[in-house]
Amino acid sequence: MTSLKVFVIARLLLVIPTILLLVSLVFFIMRVMPGDPVIAIVGMKAPPERVLELRKALGLVDESGNPIPLPIQYLNYLANLFRGDFGRSLIWGKRPVLVEIMEHLPATIELAIAGFLVSIILGVALGTLGGWKGGKTNSAVKIYSAITYALFIPWIGMMFQLLFAVWLKVLPVGGRIDPGLEPPMITGLYLLDSILTGRWDSFVSALRHIILPSLTLGLVISGIFSRVARTSVEEVMRQDFVIAARARGIPEHRLVIHVLRNAFIPIMTMMGLQLALLMTGAILTETTFSWPGMGTFLFERIEYRDYTTVQGTVVFFAIIISLINLVVDILYAYIDPRIRY
Amino acid sequence: MYTFRPILMKLVPKVKLSTLGWVGVGMVTFVVFLAIFAPLLTPYDPTRTVGPGFQPPCWEHPLGTNKIGQDMWSRIVYGARTIIIVVLLSTAISMLIGVPLGLISGYVGGLLDRILSMIMDAIYAFPSLILAIAMAAALGPGIINTAIAIAIVYVPTYFRMVRGQTLSIKEQLYVEAARAIGANHMTILVRYIFPNVISIITVVFTLSVADVVLTEAALSFFGLSVPAPTPDWGFDLKAGHPYLLSGYWWLITFPGLMIMILAVGFTFIGESVAEYFQAMEVRT
Numbered sequence: 099m100t101s102l103k104v105f106v107i108a109r110l111l112l113v114i115p116t117i118l119l120l121v122s123l124v125f126f127i128m129r130v131m132p133g134d135p136v137i138a139i140v141g142m143k144a145p146p147e148r149v150l151e152l153r154k155a156l157g158l159v160d161e162s163g164n165p166i167p168l169p170i171q172y173l174n175y176l177a178n179l180f181r182g183d184f185g186r187s188l189i190w191g192k193r194p195v196l197v198e199i200m201e202h203l204p205a206t207i208e209l210a211i212a213g214f215l216v217s218i219i220l221g222v223a224l225g226t227l228g229g230w231k232g233g234k235t236n237s238a239v240k241i242y243s244a245i246t247y248a249l250f251i252p253w254i255g256m257m258f259q260l261l262f263a264v265w266l267k268v269l270p271v272g273g274r275i276d277p278g279l280e281p282p283m284i285t286g287l288y289l290l291d292s293i294l295t296g297r298w299d300s301f302v303s304a305l306r307h308i309i310l311p312s313l314t315l316g317l318v319i320s321g322i323f324s325r326v327a328r329t330s331v332e333e334v335m336r337q338d339f340v341i342a343a344r345a346r347g348i349p350e351h352r353l354v355i356h357v358l359r360n361a362f363i364p365i366m367t368m369m370g371l372q373l374a375l376l377m378t379g380a381i382l383t384e385t386t387f388s389w390p391g392m393g394t395f396l397f398e399r400i401e402y403r404d405y406t407t408v409q410g411t412v413v414f415f416a417i418i419i420s421l422i423n424l425v426v427d428i429l430y431a432y433i434d435p436r437i438r439y
Numbered sequence: 440m441y442t443f444r445p446i447l448m449k450l451v452p453k454v455k456l457s458t459l460g461w462v463g464v465g466m467v468t469f470v471v472f473l474a475i476f477a478p479l480l481t482p483y484d485p486t487r488t489v490g491p492g493f494q495p496p497c498w499e500h501p502l503g504t505n506k507i508g509q510d511m512w513s514r515i516v517y518g519a520r521t522i523i524i525v526v527l528l529s530t531a532i533s534m535l536i537g538v539p540l541g542l543i544s545g546y547v548g549g550l551l552d553r554i555l556s557m558i559m560d561a562i563y564a565f566p567s568l569i570l571a572i573a574m575a576a577a578l579g580p581g582i583i584n585t586a587i588a589i590a591i592v593y594v595p596t597y598f599r600m601v602r603g604q605t606l607s608i609k610e611q612l613y614v615e616a617a618r619a620i621g622a623n624h625m626t627i628l629v630r631y632i633f634p635n636v637i638s639i640i641t642v643v644f645t646l647s648v649a650d651v652v653l654t655e656a657a658l659s660f661f662g663l664s665v666p667a668p669t670p671d672w673g674f675d676l677k678a679g680h681p682y683l684l685s686g687y688w689w690l691i692t693f694p695g696l697m698i699m700i701l702a703v704g705f706t707f708i709g710e711s712v713a714e715y716f717q718a719m720e721v722r723t
Binding site for chain 1: 459557558560561562564565566567568569572573574576577649653656657660661662663673676677680683684686688691692694695696698699702703705706707710
């Protein structure tokens with residue numbers, strides 16, 4: 099077997115204990131809570147039938163009301179997850195958590211892609227500029243990276259809202275699209291769906307709504323890209339071929355392409371690593387702009403103490419992140435043969 | 440070069456900061472100053488109604504008042520206390536768990552090391568904010584609970600760095616020499632290895648503390664940090680958000696600005712410290 103195949107198999111096997119650990123972590127976190135979760139949800143004065151019903155829904159007692167021991171609860175929980183059952187909501191008609199997640203996921207994916215694009219364009223452009231010019235420009239880009247990294251997303255979002263939506267009145271303050279303009283569901287991504295179905299009014303509306311959230315998310319993550327782009331362009335600029343190319347009189351705008359191509363691998367590595375940050379950032383961005391995605395959903399359900407939904411959503415995030423990390427790792431091993439465990 | 444300086448002196452490694460680092464120190468000092476001297480700097484009780492609601496910044500209320508007429512300046516100043524306490528407490532907890540575990544895991548090795556590393560890697564892979572939200576939601580509001588929720592997220596960061604450093608230090612000649620003269624494991628860990636991981640702890644601390652600030656702000660923005668009347672920047676930011684459309688800009692501008700001053704200040708220090716240690720490594 100080639101070493102790449104060995105690596106891929108080993109990495110695939112590693113994902114099983116990782117996911118198992120993460121879902122167990124979530125289970126035990128939700129159980130260490132001081133006090134009675136059921137009382138916390140329904141309050142002290144709830145009728146006993148309601149309390150019993152909730153205990154059943156949470157998997158704390160069996161059908162006849164006898165308490166289930168913790169190890170058995172844990173095994174039941176794992177077995178349910180294995181069947182793709184993330185539990186049912188405690189409110190609003192007890193809908194399956196997975197169904198609700200799937201309804202909110204496309205909005206988050208759309209925002210994440212848009213934010214990612216903004217951050218790459220901003221970050222790589224500024225980073226390349228800094229690494230290329232050196233001196234004062236470089237220091238300025240360095241400070242930019244440090245500041246954007248430490249920005250608090252909700253605050254930046256609100257400042258944008260205040261400036262562009264309240265004072266200048268050029269963009270909507272929040273939401274995903276004007277009501278009634280939702281395009282027919284194909285992928286769930288409004289921008290893509292409205293192009294596919296040729297609904298331009300929907301497209302314009304969706305685009306106007308996504309500008310501020312994606313700018314907010316993109317700005318905050320761009321700092322990391324500008325930092326990586328800056329250092330790796332700096333490094334490439336010191337190599338002999340750049341000096342040789344300059345000596346031969348190759349114009350700077352053509353040299354940029356060669357430098358960027360060489361500086362690209364570290365930048366791409368960073369892109370993969372930032373997906374988790376992108377998720378976290380999306381949650382905060384969504385709650386600021388009332389963007390109807392996973393973040394707003396999670397936030398809303400925390401407020402309603404919809405325990406099973408919160409647990410299911412967190413588990414879902416854990417699994418998604420493990421899988422993304424898996425794909426990213428294998429891709430790198432494929433691109434760069436030096437990466438092996 | 441290895442000199443026998445007392446351990447206490449080594450707890451504060453000598454670091455030369457860049458200009459940017461000093462700007463960061465200035466920003467953080469400003470917030471710490473507000474936190475320490477809060478009672479002297481504020482004319483009002485931050486949890487009481489002391490004026491009309493939604494008063495724009497004026498002479499009596501330099502940063503305005505919020506919906507129920509609490510003085511925003513007083514809330515901002517006392518809010519510095521909340522965030523500084525939570526950040527210090529959670530960092531202390533992270534260190535108290537992460538550092539000893541890292542030392543032991545790296546020193547003992549074997550199965551224990553494998554298991555601990557795997558658990559830490561799993562926590563590390565979790566998106567930090569989501570983990571903190573889950574923890575905080577489960578533990579309930581309060582300063583201590585918030586600190587614990589945040590601390591768990593940063594334990595693996597300390598663990599991984601300390602473990603890595605321990606692995607390389609335990610192969611050093613002076614550790615072998617200590618073992619040869621009959622030092623037991625405890626002595627070796629505490630007297631010989633621990634002093635040499637302090638610089639890495641400093642770097643991890645300065646690099647992660649800005650993140651801790653942002654996580655605390657995010658938790659309190661979600662209403663998962665300290666309970667309601669306590670002044671807290673993230674909470675005030677959230678509370679002011681619904682009135683953005685009415686143009687009450689002072690409710691959101693100032694709490695957010697403070698979060699940014701603290702986070703950017705810590706980032707500047709972290710960058711500067713990391714740069715210094717990198718330069719040191721290149722030199723030796």
